[in-house]
Amino acid sequence: MHSTIPTPGPSARQDAAQPAALSHAPRRVVAAAVAGNALEFYDFLSYAFFAVYIGKTFFPVHSSYMSLLLSLAVFGFGFFARPVGGVVFGLMGDRVGRRASLILTLALMTLGTLGVALTPSYASIGLAAPAIVVLARLVQGFALGGEIGPSSAFLIEAAPADRRGLYASWQFASQGAGILVAGLMGLLFGRLLGHEAMLAWGWRAAFLLGLLVVPLALYLRSSMPETLHAAAAKPERRPRRAPLRYVVIAVGVILGGTVSAYVGSYMTTYAIATLGMPPNAAMAATVALGLFTLVFAVVGGWMCDRFGRKPTMLWPRVVSALATVPAFMLLDASPGALTLVLVTSVLAAINALTGAATLVAVPEVFERRHRALGLGVAYAIGVSIFGGTTQFIVTWLIHATGNPIAPAWYATAASVVAVAAMLIMPETRDEAA
Structure with a gap:
């Protein structure tokens, strides 16, 4: 692979500026x-995957449709705090360091998850139950909003010059x-437990089991090297770009993958x-x-x-815009497990190709300091406005129009915007990181 990838002068100079610690433990760096x-x-x-059970636990209204809609609305609340997290931890990552930001986001996500998993039901404590869940979702959203910027910046800065794309793709x-x-947890619990057990405690156990890897994740992050000032001794040799202009363009780029991704994560509920x-x-x-995203x-x-970054972003997104509606039409015409898996797999693969390139x-379009x-x-x-509302909107669209293809049209429109x-984004492969 190395012999086929061009390694121009700026990238070579940047690679020379990499700290020695990063070159000795690439797998550990990525794992962290x-x-x-x-x-x-x-x-x-x-x-989102357990939204049906969570809705019945915390929003026991008479209509199952309204229970699900309220549950998905609370899912969306978690996105409201993401821009705040993006600003707070983005500033922290660019001033204090990537490592400190990533340790704190993990700790906050753990706290928010415990809040969702351990809150008693509406039947036990009344209105306090949905109020606590909303607060926990806000904490989760704040943490996740602050995760993407520092972790993606770290992966790009830690990578060898000719593998920045491969390293950063592990973010997606x-x-x-x-x-x-x-999904595997959901399948396992669904086979081992009946509906009543899933409703009573099964979905909670799935959340709590995920927290078992927190100690390992904290250990890896606390021992990761810092990349913020890794190349401070050498000036950046890259075009100067206006950060605000590219934030606006980036939001447009990101929204297509965001809507497609959250339509994909809605497929189980759908x-x-x-x-x-x-x-x-x-x-x-x-x-x-x-599996196909990974x-x-x-x-x-x-x-x-x-x-290059641009063709890998662009062409799969074009395919996604053309293929999503026919895929949903096939699923609607033949609503079996095999068709569901096929449609989900194909759309996930397309979205993963373009999504990894986007991240x-x-x-890379921003200077290191921004x-x-x-x-x-x-x-x-992008994720707060479009990701946080996607599942709520498509649920409402299906109910309002009676058209089960409605989610596909919404995803297609977002892909066209993306x-x-x-098309405006520059190619950054051959620039220094």
Whole structure:
């Protein structure tokens, strides 16, 4: 792979500025960043996968549709704090360091997850139950909003010059890992437990089991090297760009992948609530989503280094815009487990290719001194506005229109906007990190 990837002068100079500690432990460096990130996405997104049970626990209204809608609205509340987290931890990452930011986000995510998992039901403590869950979701959102910027900046700065795409792709791949584990937990619990046990305590156990890896993740992050000032001795040889302009462009780039990703994470709920499939069969969609996101994100990172950031971002997003509606039409015409897994897998693979490239290209477009803040704010705004509302909007669209294809049209519109923004983005592969 090394012989086919061009390594121009600026990248070579940047590579020379890498601290020795980073070159001796590349696997440990990647693990430090992605272990905590995978855990945080597992905790945050598990809420979506168990939304049906959480809705009945904390929002026991007469209509199952309203119970689910209220549960998904609280899922969206977690996104409100993400821009704040992006700013706070982005500034912290760019001034204090990447490592300190990542340790604190992990600690806060653990606290928020405990709040969701251990809160008594509405039947036990009344209105205090949904109030505590909303607060816990805000803490989770604040933490996750601050995770992306510093961790992506760290991976890019820790990587060898010709592998920045591959290293940074593990940011997106770790999200797939978190989804995969959440899906496997859902399948396991669904097979071992009945509906009543899942409603009573099964979904809570899935959250708590994820926290078992917190000590390892904290250990890895506390021992990771600091990359913020790794190349301070050498001036940056890269184009000077206006941070605000590229934050706006980055939001447009990110929203396409965000809507597609959260439509993907909605597939389990969609299969149960709209297609009428049994929960065990529906949970297979989550496993497929996680597996194909994990694998194809790494493929996307390799393609970034081989072919460039921009084509790897752009062409899969074009395919996504063209393929999502036909895929949902197929699923609606043949709503079986096999079709569900096939559709979810194909759409997840396409989104992972472009999503991994996005999480390489967007941080690279910013100078090092603005990198964690620039990506953190752009990602948090894009995800808060579009990710936090996606599942609520598509649930409402299906109910209001009676059209089960509605989520696909919404995802397609977002992809079109993202393609337009990607055309403006510069190519950054051959620039110094």
